[in-house]
Amino acid sequence: MKHASEFEAKTLDVKSLIARPGVKHSYCTSFVPQDSWVGNNPYAFGGEGKLQVDVWFDEEDINVVGTIVVPMNYVCSRCGSNFEENLFIEVQEVLKSEPDEEHFTYKGNVVDFDKIIGELVASNIPQQVLCRQDCKGICLICGKNKNEESCKCGQNLGKNNPFGSLKDKFN
Numbered sequence: 393m394k395h396a397s398e399f400e401a402k403t404l405d406v407k408s409l410i411a412r413p414g415v416k417h418s419y420c421t422s423f424v425p426q427d428s429w430v431g432n433n434p435y436a437f438g439g440e441g442k443l444q445v446d447v448w449f450d451e452e453d454i455n456v457v458g459t460i461v462v463p464m465n466y467v468c469s470r471c472g473s474n475f476e477e478n479l480f481i482e483v484q485e486v487l488k489s490e491p492d493e494e495h496f497t498y499k500g501n502v503v504d505f506d507k508i509i510g511e512l513v514a515s516n517i518p519q520q521v522l523c524r525q526d527c528k529g530i531c532l533i534c535g536k537n538k539n540e541e542s543c544k545c546g547q548n549l550g551k552n553n554p555f556g557s558l559k560d561k562f563n
């Protein structure tokens with residue numbers, strides 16, 4: 393039974409929170425990321441994501457503060473290799489009862505976390521990712537992944553470039 397209900401709509405009834413302003417409720421859920429959230433990026437999701445937030449009413453709005461973690465299968469923007477890494481998203485949202493352009497809303501005392509998770513993940517997918525901070529990339533001449541093996545293309549280039557010959561004259 394528990395398993396069957398795991399991926400049902402992620403909603404939270406906040407009626408009791410509205411009745412007691414300032415009282416925090418921890419809400420935690422896992423979710424299955426949808427492929428469309430990665431947009432045009434060549435990435436895939438590596439499994440279930442997790443949302444962990446505190447939810448409370450502050451006399452006016454519903455506050456949702458916490459984190460979303462999603463395992464990602466990335467493609468390095470520099471060398472093209474695949475690597476796995478978690479995407480961490482800080483959640484800090486103010487939910488209004490009346491719709492406006494900047495905030496999520498809650499309707500009839502219900503917070504729809506499906507919508508919030510989908511929009512936050514989609515808008516936080518990075519455009520550029522590196523397999524490591526100092527990724528050396530691909531040699532544009534021989535095509536080797538310079539993280540894995542070095543090549544001598546850079547040295548040969550030195551001989552052919554005008555600054556290389558200029559340097560010879562001074563030597």
Ligand SMILES: [Zn+2]
Nearest residue numbers: 468471523527
């Ligand atoms: Zn790389």
Ligand SMILES: [Zn+2]
Nearest residue numbers: 531534543545
């Ligand atoms: Zn090379």
